[in-house]
Amino acid sequence: MSTPIYSKTNLFIAWQYLSARKKQSFLAMLGVMLGVTTFIVMINFMTGVNDFLDDAVFNGSPDIIIASKTKAESSKQVFGNQLKTIVDVGSIDDLLSKNENVQSFAHQLITPAILVSSTTQLPGSINGVFPDQEQQMVDLERRLIEGNGFQSLLEENSIILGISLANRLKVSVGDELKMILPNGKNAKLKVSGIFSFGITTIDNVRTYFSASTLQKLLDQDQKITHVHVKLKDRDDVSLKHQIVEQIASIATEDWKDSNKTIVIGNKVRDILTWSVSFALLLVAGFGIFNILNITVIQKRKDIAVLKTMGYSSKDIVFIFLVQSLIIGLIGAVLGLLFAYVICYMISTTPLDTSDFIIVETYPINFKPIYFCMGFAFGVLTTILAGYMPSKKASKVDPVTIIRGL
Amino acid sequence: MIIKASHIDKYFDQPERHQVLHGVSLEIAQGELVSIYGESGSGKSTLLYILSTLDTDFGGKLWIKDQNIKDVSAGDLTNFRNQHIGFVYQFHYLLPEFDVLQNIMLPAMKMGVKTKEQIKEDALLLLQEVGMQDFAKRPSYQLSGGQQQRVAIARALINNPDLIVADEPTGNLDQKNTEMVFDLLKKITEEKGKTVIMATHNSKIYQNSHRAIEMIDGSVRL
Ligand SMILES: Nc1ncnc2c1ncn2[C@@H]1O[C@H](COP(=O)(O)OP(=O)(O)O)[C@@H](O)[C@H]1O
Numbered sequence: 112m113s114t115p116i117y118s119k120t121n122l123f124i125a126w127q128y129l130s131a132r133k134k135q136s137f138l139a140m141l142g143v144m145l146g147v148t149t150f151i152v153m154i155n156f157m158t159g160v161n162d163f164l165d166d167a168v169f170n171g172s173p174d175i176i177i178a179s180k181t182k183a184e185s186s187k188q189v190f191g192n193q194l195k196t197i198v199d200v201g202s203i204d205d206l207l208s209k210n211e212n213v214q215s216f217a218h219q220l221i222t223p224a225i226l227v228s229s230t231t232q233l234p235g236s237i238n239g240v241f242p243d244q245e246q247q248m249v250d251l252e253r254r255l256i257e258g259n260g261f262q263s264l265l266e267e268n269s270i271i272l273g274i275s276l277a278n279r280l281k282v283s284v285g286d287e288l289k290m291i292l293p294n295g296k297n298a299k300l301k302v303s304g305i306f307s308f309g310i311t312t313i314d315n316v317r318t319y320f321s322a323s324t325l326q327k328l329l330d331q332d333q334k335i336t337h338v339h340v341k342l343k344d345r346d347d348v349s350l351k352h353q354i355v356e357q358i359a360s361i362a363t364e365d366w367k368d369s370n371k372t373i374v375i376g377n378k379v380r381d382i383l384t385w386s387v388s389f390a391l392l393l394v395a396g397f398g399i400f401n402i403l404n405i406t407v408i409q410k411r412k413d414i415a416v417l418k419t420m421g422y423s424s425k426d427i428v429f430i431f432l433v434q435s436l437i438i439g440l441i442g443a444v445l446g447l448l449f450a451y452v453i454c455y456m457i458s459t460t461p462l463d464t465s466d467f468i469i470v471e472t473y474p475i476n477f478k479p480i481y482f483c484m485g486f487a488f489g490v491l492t493t494i495l496a497g498y499m500p501s502k503k504a505s506k507v508d509p510v511t512i513i514r515g516l
Numbered sequence: 517m518i519i520k521a522s523h524i525d526k527y528f529d530q531p532e533r534h535q536v537l538h539g540v541s542l543e544i545a546q547g548e549l550v551s552i553y554g555e556s557g558s559g560k561s562t563l564l565y566i567l568s569t570l571d572t573d574f575g576g577k578l579w580i581k582d583q584n585i586k587d588v589s590a591g592d593l594t595n596f597r598n599q600h601i602g603f604v605y606q607f608h609y610l611l612p613e614f615d616v617l618q619n620i621m622l623p624a625m626k627m628g629v630k631t632k633e634q635i636k637e638d639a640l641l642l643l644q645e646v647g648m649q650d651f652a653k654r655p656s657y658q659l660s661g662g663q664q665q666r667v668a669i670a671r672a673l674i675n676n677p678d679l680i681v682a683d684e685p686t687g688n689l690d691q692k693n694t695e696m697v698f699d700l701l702k703k704i705t706e707e708k709g710k711t712v713i714m715a716t717h718n719s720k721i722y723q724n725s726h727r728a729i730e731m732i733d734g735s736v737r738l
């Protein structure tokens with residue numbers, strides 16, 4: 112005999128109430144929009160930066176580095192020093208091939224050297240690699256800017272350079288370079304590829320060179336200085352301790368040690384994103400709570416009259432909850448659109464190369480899940496904020512109100 | 517008999533428990549215009565709220581249209597009230613967010629029996645009956661007190677109830693508007709066969725009603 116609570120009539124009443132206070136409703140809606148936008152933009156941006164760094168770092172560096180102990184102690188290798196080669200390579204290989212968590216590993220012979228181009232000379236670090244092994248470790252193809260990847264190292268005297276190093280040496284693919292090794296030997300090199308990981312600390316110094324050629328040049332036949340390991344589960348670094356325990360004269364370093372600032376940075380960005388978004392949504396929610404609360408207090412008599420007209424407590428809850436829902440939905444939808452626009456603008460904003468990362472534009476994600484989350488949070492906040500005033504409205508007793516003139 | 521009340525007692529617990537109605541019994545026939553008068557605080561409003569089923573917390577028995585009110589659940593009572601009883605108050609309580617026509621339509625839209633077009637048609641007819649047809653699209657707060665009360669009467673009639681309950685409907689009006697509203701209430705009993713029961717202070721009104729019941733300290737004088 113009476114209409115259901117989600118009837119058009121109740122919607123109509125809710126809408127009338129909303130549009131009677133356009134300005135306040137609009138402000139509340141703006142609040143929701145701002146909260147949703149900020150959340151989406153911040154989380155996309157922060158995770159974008161995190162992902163970018165993770166990608167660059169973890170693709171560019173191994174999860175565990177194994178080196179000889181003395182090397183680790185005197186990390187500043189003075190020019191001309193004897194290389195600290197690993198003695199017991201065989202047992203390390205054994206251990207690694209047996210371990211379940213090892214994805215792949217590769218040998219390297221790393222030495223400092225001076226690189227001389229036609230215009231300048233610079234210190235660099237020569238990573239002697241075995242192309243077939245190294246290919247399992249680093250996806251260099253994706254990072255190549257010019258020239259060829261690891262396979263080009265099969266050709267003797269080919270070198271692959273980081274982009275910043277190449278720029279400073281003023282060389283490009285095909286150009287010649289001279290390398291002066293710690294033992295005084297010289298070698299003529301040809302640049303076969305140029306890569307960029309987007310991180311200055313890598314792009315500034317790293318080079319790839321053939322390990323076997325380097326062994327010959329340094330008279331270190333069959334010797335290596337480092338073993339790089341890539342793990343299946345990066346967070347499980349128990350292998351590190353296992354190696355140190357079983358093999359003496361060995362030092363290890365995992366990705367967390369080498370990238371402390373990045374790991375901390377990621378955490379800080381996460382905390383920042385969630386706390387700022389939460390605070391903004393809280394403010395938006397409070398705005399809605401406030402308007403509805405004031406409406407309920409001012410409209411006690413009207414609510415009582417509606418009740419004498421046959422509108423039930425549930426109708427009243429619905430009428431008020433719908434008001435916050437309308438504010439929330441419109442605000443959240445606008446927030447979505449606005450967030451998309453801002454994300455797009457950020458993604459096309461050129462970024463001056465900083466000391467730390469090298470990218471053309473700001474790294475930012477466009478993950479649908481974050482847009483959905485922002486929308487859901489916005490709507491949820493408004494429902495929560497609207498619930499209490501709505502409940503309060505529904506409790507108005509028509510008799511006491513009409514009587515209490 | 518549209519209303520049959522038998523030995524109705526009412527207590528309030530605030531500020532302490534005290535009795536406000538003392539065994540009120542009365543019967544009202546369909547088509548009657550009944551006034552309840554008496555000093556302020558004598559219990560007129562309290563009785564009206566019980567007779568109109570807004571207040572169900574009372575002692576004694578009450579039948580409306582042969583329905584024992586105490587047998588009806590709270591949810592059904594809301595519908596019962598919406599269908600059979602219309603309200604007019606001292607302060608007309610039109611909702612300012614809605615225009616005059618919408619105010620009249622709201623009770624019928626809740627009931628949901630008629631289509632919106634039918635309700636609108638009925639509302640316009642009622643507006644004509646109370647002489648307010650030119651104000652249909654006005655926001656309700658722009659009307660004078662007397663005009664608002666006429667609209668409130670139209671609103672009370674929209675669901676075609678048999679019973680109109682009015683608590684001091686002219687309490688806030690000047691002489692001219694008081695007469696106009698009273699004439700209107702009288703007309704709906706005589707022409708439409710509605711029952712009107714109202715509380716009033718105005719001697720002209722209760723003397724011109726079909727029946728006047730005096731309340732003294734929570735009892736009716738017969
Ligand atoms: N909600 C209430 N709580 C306590 N006492 C009340 C309440 N409502 C009315 N009363 C008391 O009941 C008595 C009758 O009030 P009321 O019915 O409003 O009288 P009238 O309408 O005749 O002026 C008064 O003494 C009043 O103080």
Ligand SMILES: [Mg+2]
Binds near residue numbers: 560561562683715
């Ligand atoms: Mg009264």
